[in-house]
Amino acid sequence: MIKDLVNVKYSWLAGSWEQFYQQYLGAQAVAGMPHALLLTGAAGIGKLSLAVRIAQKLLCQQHDQTENACGQCKACRMLAGGGHPDLALLQNEEDSQQIKVDQVRELIHSLNLTAGMSGYRVALIKDAERMNTNAANALLKTLEEPGDKTVLILCSAQPGRLPATIRSRCQLLHVPLPDSDSAVQYLQTIDDYSIDDIQLALQLAGEAPLLAAELLGSDKLQCVRNIYSQLDGLVAGGQSISAITSDWQEYAPGDYWQWILFWLHQGITGRTRWPILLKISARKQQDLYMSALRGWRRSGSGLRHDLQFQEWLLQWQSVAAQAGRT
Numbered sequence: 404m405i406k407d408l409v410n411v412k413y414s415w416l417a418g419s420w421e422q423f424y425q426q427y428l429g430a431q432a433v434a435g436m437p438h439a440l441l442l443t444g445a446a447g448i449g450k451l452s453l454a455v456r457i458a459q460k461l462l463c464q465q466h467d468q469t470e471n472a473c474g475q476c477k478a479c480r481m482l483a484g485g486g487h488p489d490l491a492l493l494q495n496e497e498d499s500q501q502i503k504v505d506q507v508r509e510l511i512h513s514l515n516l517t518a519g520m521s522g523y524r525v526a527l528i529k530d531a532e533r534m535n536t537n538a539a540n541a542l543l544k545t546l547e548e549p550g551d552k553t554v555l556i557l558c559s560a561q562p563g564r565l566p567a568t569i570r571s572r573c574q575l576l577h578v579p580l581p582d583s584d585s586a587v588q589y590l591q592t593i594d595d596y597s598i599d600d601i602q603l604a605l606q607l608a609g610e611a612p613l614l615a616a617e618l619l620g621s622d623k624l625q626c627v628r629n630i631y632s633q634l635d636g637l638v639a640g641g642q643s644i645s646a647i648t649s650d651w652q653e654y655a656p657g658d659y660w661q662w663i664l665f666w667l668h669q670g671i672t673g674r675t676r677w678p679i680l681l682k683i684s685a686r687k688q689q690d691l692y693m694s695a696l697r698g699w700r701r702s703g704s705g706l707r708h709d710l711q712f713q714e715w716l717l718q719w720q721s722v723a724a725q726a727g728r729t
């Protein structure tokens with residue numbers, strides 16, 4: 404995973420890198436390298452790649468005053484090859500949503516060993532908010548008494564879920580969303596996507612380019628567009644509630660709720676060109692939105708999705724048919 408991120412330099416992260424470098428490592432740096440950094444910002448903007456870039460600069464054996472790691476020394480080559488003994492990555496295991504205490508203990512143990520090559524030992528924590536209470540408490544001890552030349556870099560899209568005691572011991576680096584041009588340009592370099600698809604993917608991804616890239620690379624965008632025709636078809640005839648329901652629940656029910664919310668939100672905020680939605684009053688659109696929101700919240704609770712979808716689709720059918728007649 405780290406290997407894939409070495410030498411990845413997203414254009415929109417240049418400002419954040421510059422800020423970090425000037426603040427902590429450059430000739431004019433006002434502060435020494437902190438023991439703990441917290442990189443915050445939306446999911447899907449490349450915080451981990453920035454963390455890897457910082458780690459590489461710290462581990463690089465070419466100690467000059469240039470901004471970038473040299474890419475040539477043994478440390479740089481090891482990183483690009485897939486592993487460096489003084490760099491660790493912590494993240495939740497595949498079968499779990501949480502980072503557990505044993506994982507943190509293991510990490511701390513490895514940090515306490517003497518640094519092998521460069522002097523620094525660096526640990527990256529991806530989605531740090533996933534640490535459960537015990538894991539966070541274990542990490543806190545290390546943050547309180549960090550070893551010499553030990554650097555922890557926490558990445559989190561939801562820093563509010565981290566204990567305040569952890570946040571307060573980290574230097575904060577907020578990574579902003581890219582401007583729309585950089586995001587579009589980046590997505591155009593990946594494949595021959597249409598500008599319509601790129602813009603829809605960016606909207607769905609909250610303007611986060613890596614998340615948008617994931618959507619573009621999957622069949623999800625087509626599902627999102629299908630919702631249009633399915634809901635139109637329910638009003639005009641040719642589609643049935645049971646057919647739509649089985650289609651939605653078979654794929655990813657939670658995703659469908661989010662996409663329905665997205666389309667409705669476009670309507671409520673005056674950004675839709677969907678004819679049927681334009682005919683529905685603002686008040687009724689709000690009602691549909693609130694029902695979908697309830698459906699989405701329940702979608703994680705183990706209730707039957709088909710019943711939730713059916714209820715909402717009935718409401719849609721009645722509201723949209725009525726609006727179509729006026």
Ligand SMILES: [Zn+2]
Pocket residue numbers: 462463464465472473474475476477478479
């Ligand atoms: Zn190097």
